[in-house]
Structure formats: C-alpha cells, structure tokens
Amino acid sequence: MKGYQLKITIKGSSPPIWRRVIVPEKISFEDLDNVIEYIFGWTHDHLFSFVIPKERIYFNGPSEAGDEEAVQEGIDRWFYEKAKIIYTYDFGDDWEHTILVEKILDYDKRYPQVVKFKGPNMIEDCGGIWGFYDVIDQAEPFEMEKVNEYLKAHMKFSKFEGSTYPEDYGLPYSEKEMYEELRKYLKTMAGAGGEENFEDFGELEPEESLEEVFKNYKKDDLLEIARDANLPKPARFKKAELAQWLKNSLLESGQFRKVLTESTQEEVGFFQEAIEEKGIYIQAELVSVSPLLSFYCGLRDGEFLTVPKDVEEKFRKIYTGSFQRELERHWELFGYCKSAVYLYGVISLEDLAKIYRGYEHKKITAKELADIAARYPGEMTVKDGYLMEEELEEVDLYVRLLEDQEKLPYYLPMDKEDFLRYGEVECQEPDEHTLPMLEFFSEEMDQDMPHSLILYYAVLDSLQKNGEPEECASLAMEYCKETRKGRKIKLTKIIKNLQPYVRTWENRGFTDYEVEAMRTEKQDASRVLADSKKETDKDCKVVAFPGTKKIYPNDPCPCGSGKKYKYCCGRKKK
Template sequence: MELGYQLKITIKGSHPPIWRRVIVPGKINFQDLDDIIEDLFGWTHDHLYEFCDRKSGRRFQPSDDEYFWNTESVENLIDDCFIKGEKWTYTYDFGDDWVHDILVEDVVPYKERFAKVLRSKGPYMIEDCGGLWGFYESYIDEAEPFDIEIANHQFEQFPIEAKAFVRIGEDYEYFGTPEGDWGEFGEDSFEQHMKKMLEENPKEMLQQYFSGLQNARNTADEWIEENKEFLSRDFYLKDVYSSYTKDNLKLIAQMNGFSGYSKLKKSELADWLVKKMLEESHMADIVEDIIPEEGEVIQLIINRPEGIWITEPALEQSFFLSNYGAFNDEVGVMRLPKDVREMYRNVNTTECQKRRLEKDKIRKYCNSAVELYGVVPISEVAVIYRHYTGNDILVKQLKKIALEYTTDNRVTVRGRYLVHMDIDDEDMELILEDQEGNPYYIPDTEEEFLIYGNADEETIEQLDEVKFSKWLEEELNLDVVCGFTIAKHILLCIKLNYEEEALMEILDVLVSNMGIPELSTKQKRKVKKKLSELCKNTRLYSYSGHTLNEIEAKM
C-alpha cells in the first residue's frame, strides 16, 4: 500500500500562527521535503536549511559545508524517520533563523506522487526581511496571500519520483558477523562512484569497483560455505522481527499502511506484525508490484535457503526484501524466512505474474520513449502504446508506473512529460521548441521500438552505443570500458545536437581523463569522419527521434 504523511508545519513564534497542513507522499527524501516546505511558505531556495528530530536530536543537512557537523544527509528517506506523533523542526536561513515546527499528525493511504495542501493559515513569508521580528515590524503588509488551490495545482505539475526504499533493522544474531571485503571502494554506492568518473580516471574507477564487487561475492560465497549447516536450518519471520527495535517494527507497520498497534509492547507488536505481513492478501499486493529484476533476485533466494550475496542497491530497491528479508550487511548475504518463502509461492500465481509483466511492459515503453525522444508528453506515450498493442491506457496510470517502476532512474517525470535523466531543464525547453510541429518517429514494429530502451543479450548489438563502442575499440585500440564510456557520452551529446567541433573537444577531455595517449592526427581524422556519419544517422531528440538523413530526405 502506498502511504503519505500528514504534516502540520508552523512558523515558530508567529502570532497568530502561520501554518500549513499538508500530505506529502512516502518514498521521498528530506531534500524533496525541503522543496515542498519552501514552496508552501514562499522561500526562494537561496539559503541553507536543516531538519532536526526533536526527540533523538538527529539532524539532516544538505551539503558537506563545514558549517555543519555531526549531521546526516538529506538523501535519507523521511519514511525511515517519520513516526506518527513525532515532532521535528525545519530551520531555513541561519541568518534570519526561520524555525518551522513540524508535527507528524498521521500516516495515511496516499497514492499521489505530489504534495497536497489540506488547510492553511497566514500568508507567504518574505525572504531576507530580518526574521520574524522584521516580518511583523516592516513587511507583513507586503506579504502575498497563500492560495490553496493555486498551490495544489503547482504541486500536481511536478510529481516527485519514488526513491529506493532504504532497509531498516540491525544485523541478525543468528547470522554471525564475519568480516566483509569490499575492496578499495568500501561500502559506497555505485552512483557515488559514477559521479566521480569524469573527475578521476573512469577506467580505473570501474575496474576497482567491479573488482570490489567480485571480492565481496567471493567473501560471501566462502562464508556461506563455511556456515552451510547452520544456514540450512529453518528460521521464521518472527525470528527476524524479534531482532528489531520497537521503532523499526513501527516503521514497518507504517510503511505497510497498518494501524491499531500504538499500545502494543515490542514482543506483542512483533507477533501482531508477523500475522499481518503473512496475510495472503497483503503479501499478494506487494508481490504484484515486484519488477522483473527484483523478482529474479527473490526467486534465487527462495531456491537457496542458505542465502545469496546481493548488492546494497538491489536490497534498497526492493520493498519486498526490505520488509521480509534477513540481511547480513557484514558479508552482503540475504535470506528469506521459511514462512515467507511458502507464502510467496502461494501468492505468486500465474495471474499475478501476468499483471506484473503488463506493468513491466509499460515501464519498457517509458524507457524506450525517453531514449528515442529525450522529452515526450506522457499522452504521446499512451498513443504509441495503443498504436502497437491496440489497448488503451490512462495517462494517469502510465504516469504512475513511470514514477514507481523505472528503477534504473533513466526516466524522470516533469509535469506532463517523460524526460531522460541526462537532460536538464534548459535542454528540455530547447528540445521541446525544436520538436514542435515534428511528428514522432514510430518504428515499424513494437519489438524495434522496445529495443531502444530495453535491449537484451540478443538485441544489444543493435544499439548505437555498442556499435560505436566497438568501432572505438578497434580503431583507437581501446579496451571495452573506455570504448563504451566514450561512446555513451558522445552519443548523448549527438542526440542533444552538439556541433562536431564541440564533440571533438568533449572527446579530448574524456581521452585525457582516462589516461589514454593523445590521439594522432590520423586517428583524429578517422574520428571526425565517424562523428560526421553518426550525426547524420543517429536519432536526434530535437527531431522527435528522426535522423538528420531522414529529415533531409523529406525536404
């Protein structure tokens, strides 16, 4: 069940109180919540901010600025922190010192991916006015009135993508705590390493990362083999939940939309929660939303009761494993309790799998659409879906799936558009201007359309990135990592309509950063010729997926 958090946010010290009551969607982080609060009160994103849990003292801040110390990242999900009845503070602008009291009034079923204002009192605030005293003394008459209808309309235009669910709980005693080996990368995420690629040596970064993964896998396999007899013993969901703190258990209850547990003691709550989580109808709802990649991992774990090694991102993206699994983060081994495995087999019916496949197909349509067009109205994707399948799909349904099921983060939803993650707002506007009046390129078959965003082992050779990568490997004597990295960056720039001269400059930067010897004059001539060919035959975002050659042929 999808959840939202009903918050009452009040400007501390305001009299009469200036406040907003709002529902925010679950699976957002504190940075998303900051955006919502700033829009609610008229702040302009010009100052630093901080969230603080008044009970525990935990603080969340937006940067590594030296001003902050002993704080946590705003990339943390509010779902891991917000519990009904808790009080938080949000401080904006440490000069004027605007303190907002936040009360988590309730956790409610909420399917929308945007904030919704329920009630409000008081106007928008005014930036840099000297704080609360200055606002009342000199500026209150200039404050613009807050309009709920306008605010909600604006929120609806910019839905927030669901973030990966962060696992909760501690290590489980019955797992043991052998040492893990993550190589030189430690336990940082894949995304963090990718961001460093153009700042350091991409080839070395990738090689180190995958070396670290292999070391981790080997360590996990050895640990499983050494403890196989012990790990083969049956354990149950109650064993897992008994190792959680009461706050962990309450968080699981909230995330699953349960109520009526506030007066239960920890042991009672664990027993109660086990029964609720193992109800067939409840698990069926969760299993139906599993994406294929997640389903493959779950099936592997079910087939191997002693556990398998999985990566942190795989765990964080799985609501099912985060709720039902037992994970040892020392060695990265995930197991599933016996009663969970049995219930999963019961609910994972043919009909359930069929519905999952249909959702996944729609997800693939979204992936292909942004790969072909860069920016595309969601309504147009619905038209393309009907063109190939003969079936109608509601724009609202398509938008929901785009927000929740594109776990590779390739697709972003901005207002009524699907947008490729690598396209910023400025490029988005330019692409839309260029696309105006141009019909979208529609491949002859559905299979061809879906290849663009969802190539598999059999079709990946057809992708421009792979073809160009192989050409670079052969002509410039590059290895696979360097070839594909350069091909991916250059082709994105081509799709964005970069001039050939700019493409050569970008290539020089990539070559330098990778520690590749400077290209010879002969090699540069070959590359220029290849880039000229690619510019004419690559499907461009600005031409709605058509190539330059196709456009010129129609003139």
C-alpha cells in the first residue's frame, strides 16, 4: 500500500500557513476535502472545488444543484510526485490552498496523519486572507497530537475505486493495473479470436533498442527525424542501415544532452516516468511536439509510451548530478520567462533580470535569460533586448504594446510560486469573478467540464489581448453551435462583468479593477498631500530640509576624515 505526502499551503499567507500530511491512496477528492477542512479548522459551511492546473480539470464539491463531481473522482490518477493541485474553499472569501505532492511513500494505514505544520487554525467568514490578519489573535492554535488522534478515530477511509474520467479521456485509472487486466481479459477470449488481439497489443516490456523502434517506421519518417534533429545529411542508406545510423547519432552523448537541454521539465518528467513504470499512457499530441519523446521513445497504439533499454542506459550515464542541476537552472529561468510572457506579453530582459533577483536573491544577467529563451523557439522570442510572445514580433506590435504599458509597473504576486504558476498553467485560474462564465458554459450551454474549460480559457486569452466581449461571445457561440440570441446577450453580459478582473498585457498583468484602484489611491494621496501643504504654509513657517542620504560601506565618510565609511564612523556605529 502507498500514501501521498502533501504540503498544503494557504495562498497569500505570510509567514506561510501550511500542513504536511500523509493521506492513503485510493481516496476520493471528497475524502481529501474532509481532511483539508479538518486540519485547517474549516467547518463545512461553504462550497469547495479542486483544480488540476496542468490538465485544466475542475472538480466541484456537492452543490445546491446536487452535483457531486468530487465524490465521483479518485485522487490517484492526478497525484504524482511534484504535482500541484489547487483547492478553493468558500468562493466568497476565496481561500485558495496549494497542494504539492511532495513524494509517494509506503503507507499501510487508511487514515491520514499530519507530520508537520506551521500556523494556527483558520477563521471562517473573516473576509479572506487579508481580513484574517486583522483577527489573527482570535485564531485557535493547531494541536497536532489531538488532530491526529481525531483523524485516526474518525477518518478511516474505505478504498475508493471509481473515476469519471478514464472513459472520457482514454487513459486508465491505474495504467499498469488496467493494462494487466486487459491482458487477462484477452487471454480468456483467446478461443473467440481474442488471441490475435492480444498479440496486437504486444508485451509490456520496453523495446531492447531504439533501432528496434525505428524498424517499424517508414524510411521517410526516419529522414524527417534526422532533419528535425539537425543531424548531418545521411548517406544513401537502405532503411535498416538508416535506422542503425540514426540510433547511433541520437545516442551520441553531445546530441542526447542537447535534446535534453532543450526539453521542458514536463517532458523530462514524462520520459523518466516512462522509464520507472516500464511505459506510460500519454496523449499522442504531447509526444509529437516533443523531440525527446518522439525521437527517443516508442509509442504503441498511439498512446503507450516506452523508453528502449539502450536509451535508458545512455540516459542514466549522462543524467549526472551536475547535469541535472544545470537543467534545473534552465527550467527555473525558463519558468520566469514563460510567466513574464504570459502576464506582460513583452518585457525588457533587464527588467526580467530584476524580477528574478527580487524573488530569488541570486545573480542573473540579461544575456543568460536571452540564451534560455533561444533554447525554446516557438514558446517566445527575443528582439532588441526584449522578451516577447512570438506574435508580437510581427510588424513590431510589441512597440505599440510598450507604449500602452509605459506608465504602469509590473504586476508581481507576493510569492514567487504564484508568479511562476502563471507560466506553468498559462492561464488565469477560476475565481469568484470568472466562475459565472464557467458555470454558464456548463449549465446553460450543456458543455461538459473539459469543454467548458476550453471555452473559459479561450475567452480569457482573448480578453487578455484586448479582445472585445461581443467578439468573444460570438466565437464561443459558434464553437457550441448555439444560435439563440438570448443566450448570446446573456453571455456577452457575463463576459463584460468579468472583464475588469482579467489580467491583461496592456495593464502589465494587472486587471482593470486593480489599475483603477491604484489611480484612485494615488489621486487621494496627492489630494491629501496638497491640502496638507496648504494648511502648513498658512499656519506656520517651516524651513524645508533634505532627507537623510543613505551611506554605503565603501562611500567616503561624511566626517571628512578621508577614510571609507566602513573603516571610520561606520565602525563606531556597530
């Protein structure tokens, strides 16, 4: 039996409020909600939801309409090491929790246990995270021993085996188990022609060599791989010779390292998972756009990814600790680049370097960021010292966008994790302002949740780039093959209502609502200062004097000694 070690953190809490908890496998999202609510002190008085950002999947808790998606879905399919899930409690106060799957471990209990924590219990109906800090003195302390006693006594979960998604997505609830069940079933059907079908599925074990994979390809496909990998033009080989030459060329250490360096963290994660699990189910579209997965792996029946044994052996040799750290540095910088491009559309490399230094407190140069961006063509581009989304390079659209942005600061979340999440999911996640549109697609346009999310993100993407609500509504109606004018009018109104809460390029990542609030605050501050100055000038004579200038350690000491400040008066202050 196994369990999941989770770190669950309240978004926006500073210092962070979190719980590290181990939960057993084979529980539902509703079970997980019960755990989260108890260990944070919530009282089940409000609705909740789970969002799987990378999959853009959304699970509701039980609602007034009787929907129970979280009851019907198990956690196992979505929980893998380093997976992130967003849990929201109370759509009014909008308590967002980030769930990080830290590791998967052996765990033979059917109840959860908290192993570490920071921060008190939460308080209901206090206005969200900012209101919480006004009343934090009233928060009850978290008592781990008592909590664990309660969890052991009252939260022993039976095994949950159901799932609503495998049939819709073509992905098994448990990949290896489902595959084995299929093999057993086909064996029992051997007398009725099942044996032939069984042979078509092949063995679960990966291929011995990459050359074996290539033998199933057409010669033109092998030549295309050679071109895409920028390999020297091959000689006039026969197909078998070409397969051997291509295998040797791709497994050359420098070439393999180059492909790994240009791969995303997600792609390398799939690759490693396929090695450890002896194959994984995956969408063919993800494989086709990844040189690592399409050049170095086999894909059976268009969905089962395997890593040949000679590829695995070579990977283990070159994936050293130092190379892994190098890749992690690349991925970290790439994450900053992606988040900046998503939020701002365009940003100077110097400004992005400042943002990175502000979050990480580590050195970085604009050139390093430019080099990273160059490794991922198609994701972004660099021109004239600016990092931007590729479409902005056309006819210098980025110049006009920079003019529109000129007087605004960059939107920067308090926590770097929140900043980087925008690059990870490349979307603005549902909140109380945008949920009505998602519900409209689901309930009134009769779209299932995956298609509702597709529409939701398409509309937000258009609004982010200055799209008009009427145009967004028309595109959504066309997608749904909906022609009723009343529906379009209602959808347009919903989109207009949420538009002020969408993060846009023109606002450098801020929403219209936030920009207006900043302007109002600035005007109020200016008015107060002006009125104050008038009153001061009228009532008294004040001689203005300059503020104290900050003195740095290597500056000349202001006492006139001629020594550096750190060796003179600066030393006396210590």
